[in-house]
Amino acid sequence: MFEVKYYKDYRHNYLILKDNGCLSENVYQRKMVSENKIRGLLDSQERFINGEVLLYYEITSKQCLSSIYGGKTIGMEQIKKFFIQLKVISDILQKYLLDGSCLVLQPDYIFQDIATGEYFFLYYPDPEEGNLPQLMDFFISRVDSADLEAVEVVYKIADLISREQFVLDEVLKWFQDDVAGGKNKNGLESADRGMLFQKEDCIKELVNDKFDIENKENTPNKDLGHVINKRTLSRIIPIWLLGVLGAGFLCYIMYFYELSYKQEIYLTAGWILAAVLILSPVVWYFGHMLIKTGRIVENKGNDNRIEQNLYCHGDDYANNEMEPTEEYSNTVYVPWTENCENKLYSMDKKSKCHIDLGNLPLTVGKLAGAVDMVINEQSMSRMHAKFSRAGLDICITDLNSTNGTFRNGIRLAPNASEIIEPGDEIRLGKLKFIYR
Structure with a gap:
């Protein structure tokens, strides 16, 4: 297992991995990934601190799969795009004489730029950390049960992995068959050229497929x-x-x-x-x-x-009278930690938006379609923060945001989680909330 830390400087967020012995042994691979900008890989920097070798992976404006699909399902189109880009990066790694099995295929270490849809993989020179079965377990748990085609593909791939017969080219042939039937829109090439697709064109199509449509729908007709x-x-x-x-x-x-x-x-x-x-x-x-x-x-x-x-999810409790549970003379004892409303109330006079924490997990940001609740505020990131439940407690997690997530004035580290309590002041970007 990795020893992971997150670090944020003025403009960048980093995921830091320590040397488990493989960084010192595989100098060539370490130098190749740190000295070259390889498209599809997280940019990394090699640093020596206190005699230790550390790799700093830049994750600015990117979200890991476990954060993106923590509260929603994965469909067939997302599965296709993922394996197509996995094939792209595998072929690119061969040009640099790098081992494709060193891609860390775990949901917490596969990142996506949600603005473009492009995936970024973490390369660490230790083949034992690949863990493709763990990734398939994640896909099985998050696949859309209503999408029968996606369910079939995920279980077929999981079966091939369990029998150690998984071959990426064979999996992509299933998607190529869809192209022949007129189902695929990802731009796969014919097998006569010896490749399933052109790498650069494929990534561009994957990036632009969704957002061309959205731009057409969102372009204002001023005249x-x-x-x-x-x-x-x-x-x-x-x-x-x-x-x-x-x-x-x-x-x-x-x-x-x-x-x-x-x-x-x-x-x-x-x-x-x-x-x-x-x-x-x-x-x-x-x-x-x-x-x-x-x-x-x-x-x-x-x-x-x-x-x-x-x-504004309403002040349903504004007019409700609290019933006292215990009385001491004329003083009413109110155990408000048990009767809290589980809402974040905005302290901003201009933007009175409330966040209802009754239905968790809940992601908050400004990119519609990527989060559960959209807040149109410039200081908010596309995916800013996530609220989840840990037993009886409610936790807030910073999703690698640019302007930060704060609890009582203290900034959370990227992807760090903290338990919130009634009375806490929560700040998302410039917006301040009080938890009640």
Whole structure:
């Protein structure tokens, strides 16, 4: 087992591994991973402290698998991307004459940049630390039971590993068969070229697959209202001008010609038609604007209600009267540690967001889809902190955040956990909360 420490300086977070004897023996591998930036591996630095060899792995803005999937399931697409990138890094390691079995395939040491979806592996020159069976146990425990294809693949791979018949190329052929059937979108190449895919293109596709779609959905259409107004005016102005011209023509006839009774009836009908042509576009335009304004107000109200439901989980207990359990004269004894509400209440006057800790585990951050609760605050990391239960206690874990997680003014080390108690002040980035 590794002796792991986490360290944070001004701009970087590091995972530190001590020498278990293999770093001193495998100097070539140690130098190759520390002196070269190998794509797909965590960047590492070699340091000598007190006569010991230490490897500092940079994990800034990255999350380990156990943190990402601690509260959600893994689907087929995630499994495909993982094994495809595992194949990519295995082939790259061969160019550097590095042993692929030295990749530490444990959930706590496999990291992902959740902004891009790219995986980063930890290389440590000790083949015995690979532990692929432990990784498959993690996949089995977190696989989406509703995704039958993912369940089948995970159990097949686990069976191959248990029989010591696991070959990565054979597993990727299952995904290649999906490509032939039109199911795969990860850009695998044909087997005629001797490789399943091109390494660089594959990673780029994996990085951009998800976020191209999200960018299209999230790109604001700033000219939409302007286009609608131009289209509306282009329809009603010709009708209005026709009515004005008709009214002018009727005025000309009325003042320059002497009309009979029958002709005056026709003239009156013409005035009615001109009035309809003039007034109906005006009424229609202003009615359309009023309806549009009403919808905007309604949408804002819905957004406010959604935001309140998302962040402000309510003060359900605000009006509840506490029943005394024991009375000493006129003083009521309240064992509030047992009756705590398990909520974090914001102390920020501008952002009144409450975090309900009734349903754990709960991850908090600003990247929608990656966390259980989204808080749109610039000082928050994409995955900032995690709340979990340890027996009867509630723990807070810093998820390698940039601006830090604080308990009573003391900053937690990256990936460190601490028990929180009622009355504690919790700070996530710039947001301050009080635990009750």
